[in-house]
Amino acid sequence: xxxxxxxxxxxxxxxxxxxxxxxxxxxxxxxxxxxxxxxxxxxxxxxxxxxxxxxxxxxxxxxxxxxxxxxxxxxxxxxxxxxxxxxxxxxxxxxxxxxxxxxxxxxxxxxxxxxxxxxxxxxxxxxxxxxxxxxxxxxxxxxxxxxxxxxxxxxxxxxxxxxxxxxxxxxxxxxxxxxxxxxxxxxxxxxxxxxxxxxxxxxxxxxxxxxxxxxxxxxxxxxxxxxxxxxxxxxxxxxxxxxxxxxxxxxxxxxxxxxxxxxxxxxxxxxxxxxxxxxxxxxxxxxxxxxxxxxxxxxxxxxxxxxxxxxxxxxxxxxxxxxxxxxxxxxxxxxxxxxxxxxxxxxx
Amino acid sequence: xxxxxxxxxxxxxxxxxxxxxxxxxxxxxxxxxxxxxxxxxxxxxxxxxxxxxxxxxxxxxxxxxxxxxxxxxxxxxxxxxxxxxxxxxxxxxxxxxxxxxxxxxxxxxxxxxxxxxxxxxxxxxxxxxxxxxxxxxxxxxxxxxxxxxxxxxxxxxxxxxxxxxxxxxxxxxxxxxxxxxxxxxxxxxxxxxxxxxxxxxxxxxxxxxxxxxxxxxxxxxxxxxxxxxxxxxxxxxxxxxxxxxxxxxxxxxxxxxxxxxxxxxxxxxxxxxxxxxxxxxxxxxxxxxxxxxxxxxxxxxxxxxxxxxxxxxxxxxxxxxxxxxx
Numbered sequence: 001x002x003x004x005x006x007x008x009x010x011x012x013x014x015x016x017x018x019x020x021x022x023x024x025x026x027x028x029x030x031x032x033x034x035x036x037x038x039x040x041x042x043x044x045x046x047x048x049x050x051x052x053x054x055x056x057x058x059x060x061x062x063x064x065x066x067x068x069x070x071x072x073x074x075x076x077x078x079x080x081x082x083x084x085x086x087x088x089x090x091x092x093x094x095x096x097x098x099x100x101x102x103x104x105x106x107x108x109x110x111x112x113x114x115x116x117x118x119x120x121x122x123x124x125x126x127x128x129x130x131x132x133x134x135x136x137x138x139x140x141x142x143x144x145x146x147x148x149x150x151x152x153x154x155x156x157x158x159x160x161x162x163x164x165x166x167x168x169x170x171x172x173x174x175x176x177x178x179x180x181x182x183x184x185x186x187x188x189x190x191x192x193x194x195x196x197x198x199x200x201x202x203x204x205x206x207x208x209x210x211x212x213x214x215x216x217x218x219x220x221x222x223x224x225x226x227x228x229x230x231x232x233x234x235x236x237x238x239x240x241x242x243x244x245x246x247x248x249x250x251x252x253x254x255x256x257x258x259x260x261x262x263x264x265x266x267x268x269x270x271x272x273x274x275x276x277x278x279x280x281x282x283x284x285x286x287x288x289x290x291x292x293x294x295x296x297x298x299x300x301x302x303x304x305x306x307x308x309x310x311x312x313x314x315x316x317x318x319x320x321x322x323x324x325x326x327x328x329x330x331x332x333x334x335x336x337x338x339x340x341x342x343x344x345x346x347x348x
Numbered sequence: 349x350x351x352x353x354x355x356x357x358x359x360x361x362x363x364x365x366x367x368x369x370x371x372x373x374x375x376x377x378x379x380x381x382x383x384x385x386x387x388x389x390x391x392x393x394x395x396x397x398x399x400x401x402x403x404x405x406x407x408x409x410x411x412x413x414x415x416x417x418x419x420x421x422x423x424x425x426x427x428x429x430x431x432x433x434x435x436x437x438x439x440x441x442x443x444x445x446x447x448x449x450x451x452x453x454x455x456x457x458x459x460x461x462x463x464x465x466x467x468x469x470x471x472x473x474x475x476x477x478x479x480x481x482x483x484x485x486x487x488x489x490x491x492x493x494x495x496x497x498x499x500x501x502x503x504x505x506x507x508x509x510x511x512x513x514x515x516x517x518x519x520x521x522x523x524x525x526x527x528x529x530x531x532x533x534x535x536x537x538x539x540x541x542x543x544x545x546x547x548x549x550x551x552x553x554x555x556x557x558x559x560x561x562x563x564x565x566x567x568x569x570x571x572x573x574x575x576x577x578x579x580x581x582x583x584x585x586x587x588x589x590x591x592x593x594x595x596x597x598x599x600x601x602x603x604x605x606x607x608x609x610x611x612x613x614x615x616x617x618x619x620x621x622x623x624x625x626x627x628x629x630x631x632x633x634x635x636x637x638x639x640x641x642x643x644x645x646x647x648x649x650x651x652x653x654x655x656x657x658x659x660x661x662x663x664x665x666x667x668x669x670x671x672x673x674x
Binding site: 025029077079130134136137139140141143144148150151154155159274275278281312313314318319320323324326330334335 | 386430434435436439440441443445447448450451452454455456458459571577578581615618620622623624627628631632635636638639
């Protein structure tokens with residue numbers, strides 16, 4: 001009971017810090033804080049249509065978050081999720097653009113999702129091999145690959161896959177409607193994407209909680225040398241963890257293409273890869289909390305979309321709130337455990 | 349005629365490299381003391397925004413630079429505080445701050461987008477600018493370029509030639525030993541993080557007031573922070589080598605613009621991302637240059653060996669590991 005109240009107290013304190021900080025920022029920028037909060041709330045949970053948009057953002061965030069749980073367990077900073085989403089999107093688009101796809105839409109949509117997984121996994125494995133074989137820090141490898149992925153997408157949109165007539169930032173040509181993932185008519189939400197995200201979540205819970213894999217990843221993450229002496233192969237597990245992370249991220253990219261935008265866009269990853277890192281950190285690397293945080297972040301993202309129109313503010317406010325929330329949580333958390341730990345705390 | 353063209357080309361390289369040099373030096377100082385400030389990319393944007401807005405509102409460029417430096421210092425202090433006093437992962441905090449400061453810059457600077465603002469003016473050095481060739485490159489520039497050149501020499505001198513610099517390095521190499529010698533590693537790390545942050549802030553201001561004048565989304569400085577972080581590794585945590593890396597990078601950038609002219613079919617976006625595969629490749633080469641088998645193999649090849657020796661640099665032993673007394 002005491003622990004419960006302490007948690008409530010800490011969460012309250014975090015929210016208070018967050019609230020004060022955000023309000024100050026808003027006052028500095030000359031915006032009315034309460035109007036902003038109201039619009040964010042109304043713009044995310046105000047109607048069923050808004051809620052379905054939130055879920056549309058929740059799907060890629062949760063998928064990427066699930067993937068990151070594997071890499072964080074083993075102590076890798078997989079910062080390349082963004083690029084992995086992009087490559088998933090590229091591979092999915094490639095399959096859906098085939099001429100044969102129009103003949104057998106169902107088969108090819110399934111194939112395209114698989115291709116997305118493969119694309120994301122390839123991009124992640126490159127970063128993993130650079131780390132294990134090449135000695136390149138995974139942060140820089142992943143980050144560099146993000147930019148490369150962005151370059152590939154731009155090249156495709158302005159080069160080989162450009163729309164007949166004009167190539168523009170609005171992306172490739174729209175797929176024919178029979179190649180869209182099925183969706184609920186009014187809400188425009190694809191149940192397939194939702195089902196895939198939930199499957200990924202359950203799979204991750206099972207693998208990390210009840211399979212040897214979760215334990216092994218954690219063992220290597222906590223003490224690589226001891227795990228090696230125990231007979232685990234750290235390098236192999238790192239590649240496997242990256243493969244899972246990239247696969248899930250690639251699937252998220254595939255869903256964005258096949259189920260949301262129905263074409264390849266320059267901004268297909270919408271920053272969800274970076275955001276997912278914050279989600280998992282705020283969830284304290286916990287499988288159960290990750291989807292909840294992802295939902296909250298999705299609300300902030302969707303809610304701030306209309307800020308430019310209503311109040312002439314930039315929608316990046318959501319990013320400010322999300323970032324300060326992680327920092328506030330870290331600060332309050334470390335205040336509690338002050339003096340109880342020695343040395344640095346690695347990501348576990 | 350050819351000489352004139354070359355000197356203009358290299359003058360452009362030096363001017364364009366200035367913010368990267370400053371950011372790289374700042375991060376080298378920070379990392380030398382054992383703290384990784386991963387937030388560079390966002391910090392540069394936030395300080396660029398600050399500098400532009402302040403200079404625009406007050407018509408005072410100097411004030412813009414000062415406040416931009418302060419912003420850089422505050423962000424760096426946040427990373428250092430979370431690491432030193434709260435024992436949180438520097439990488440985690442730095443990464444969160446990268447994203448947060450970037451979004452903060454876009455959010456607060458929104459209403460100042462695409463405005464014509466003040467810019468720093470060129471200030472040729474009398475006499476020195478008349479040195480053939482070199483004068484045009486180094487002394488027909490603005491004050492910031494001179495400042496960055498002075499900082500390269502100053503940083504090196506401070507780190508390797510002064511007692512305080514020795515203490516700075518010792519804190520990054522072995523904080524326990526420094527503690528035993530009566531130096532408080534925590535305050536030193538905090539101090540040098542802030543110093544590094546100030547330089548990063550000035551780097552940001554250099555973008556919005558000189559190299560890529562103005563503010564917008566995107567500003568044009570995106571990605572520069574990551575390049576600076578890699579250049580610190582490339583420079584082997586040595587300020588002079590790191591600065592040389594920054595000039596090399598700037599040269600390649602200018603070279604890329606020329607390539608664009610020769611290869612008009614390749615879209616411009618491809619050239620914009622070209623530095624990043626290069627960055628990975630550099631790190632790969634750096635990492636191989638440290639390997640024992642490669643070093644043994646290079647033993648017989650004189651020139652190769654000296655190249656490898658140049659590439660190698662030792663990472664501060666306590667980098668990223670916060671100090672605690674027990």
